[in-house]
Amino acid sequence: MTPLRVTGAWVQLLADWLDHQGLPAPRVRALLCSRRPVDAVPLTLWTELLEQALQMRPELTAQALAVGAMVAPRHLGVLGYLILASATLGEAMQAYRRYERLFYGTNLATVEIDGSHVRLCWPASASTGRLADTVAIAALVAFQRRLLGNLFVLESVSFAFAPPGHPLEGQAYEAFFACKVHFSAPETAVVLPLESLDSRLPGSDPYLRALLDSQAQVLLREAPDTGEIDRAVQQALIHCLPEGRVTLARIAIQLHLSVRSLQRRLAERKICWRQLLDQTREQLACEYLADASLSATDIAFLLGFSEQSAFNRAFRRWTGSSPECYRRRLASVPEM
Template sequence: MASVIRVTGAWTGLLKDWLDQQGLDAGSLRLELARRAAQDNVPVDVWRRMLAEGLALTPGRPAPELEVGACVTPSHVGVLGYLVLATDTLGEAMLAYQRYETLFYGTSLVQIEMMETEAEIRWPPSDNELGQQADGAAIAALVTFLRRQIDHPPPPSAICFLHEVEPESAGAYEAFFGCPVTWNDSHVRVRFPLRYLSLPMPRRDPTLRRLLDRQARAMLQALPQGTEADQQMQRVVLRMLSDGEPTLARAAAAMHMSPRTLQRRLAPHGLSWQQWLDRSREQLAHQYLEDESLTLADIALLLGFSEQSAFNRAYRRWTGRSPGRDRRQAVAKG
């Protein structure tokens, strides 16, 4: 497993943003970070080294890796930022992360367990593990990201790490997370009271709001002058696209109606279900191609295609052009 673990180039932007926040020059480290494009794959040992090099610039400060994690924005998590938009609750957000973690680490490590009164999201140790600094930054980013999506966010009930830190840093961890932190555990763990999973995700983060607005504009172009019921259908389709199964039967079931009723709802627009789905995908594709943090494979996933080649064929059918060509043009204009 160790050979496939990596992080994305977008994730290393956390360290760059922290260096900016602290006003640290960091010389050659900044040059190395600048060479990492968002879509690059960065081996975990390289990320671990760069993070340690950056944190060493603030000697004596307890647990600066938590400050790095607290810099997180949707741009650092790439496609997962878009997937969060499709979730309505904290529980759904956790499951979305579990489904698509492989986009982030190159493999699926996370485990989710529902206990009697708590939910636990955990990661087992591996031969080429991240190490305490990188684990600390990652869990700080996860908790910070969720805090920004929830009104009056409650703290986790417990957090566990594989390794131990100095007592001063241990105190900084407990103060940051607002809950007991356990060391030398068999897994990295984050626990929440089970009732937290139903907390709504109002998407208060400004960057996520902009992404949501872009998706809404794209869907509006697919179904102009839509009614409130049509907007409900658009939200359902966005959620199904992220699941990869945007079928008429599933959409109808999610809206508590028969497939025939859903088809009738589209009839005034002169569209069949498949025609509207294709139009929605095309408009969303144009929006996603403008985001350099998304690879073509990411975009294929967001649009509900099983593989990039299927997206490429569909895009050519819609536009007569390749998505790669339109991506280059969008980047050049930007």
């Protein structure tokens, strides 16, 4: 199965929640801000960030619901604006199914018609975990409620994860979704009245929808260029280095490749993984040192070093100079 990921636009939901709660969370924010909206974010990292952030407010009940409730079209990228421009809820659902791969890196959802109900389902094997699943389904519901108001009615919601340990949390789920919520279910599912698919969306715009549809199709066709694999790896490194756990396996996940495939493609370009890692770090270090607002400790963190002394040793090995001397030389060069 293709490793699941989300987008850089999506993880900004958490930044918005941190703002709403007035939480500084510098480490979490640094990782969130290092992602551009179009970047792929490994699901493991997204889950870790959610856990770290929500632990800062343990007194709140079912905080993941509140994170999802902050959803805006920009968090979904082109898919969000496609939904806004759709004519009906049914058309919006079709757009989600068609372009879900832009969000998760693969298509997971199915739509089932059962008598007078329609079920939007995700298999239990594709569950992204309690927090990430809750944020995703809460966001889906909040997004449609914002568009349709009282016309958006749920019959039931199901989650593959186990029920919350505290009764108040279970009650919070039912209060948020305003319907029966099932846990430990064989699939994640949202069940709606079939007639709701005909509900008209207020932002319907056929011309804009056609433009966005074309853009989404282009994005689906895009794939890493074999001849540019070194640049793709470097781009992935820029975003993974602050996590401090850069390995070939993590970069492979970021690029949606197996480790073996990535090794083969680097070998075809006669590129050594370790040399590319060092080269990328050296280039970034020189750029960061030119920014007077960044301390040596900041730069060491951005480059994935556990200690500033490790960064100092590496920089001397790369350039034959210390970071301090390099920065002083930059400062002494007159502007043209």
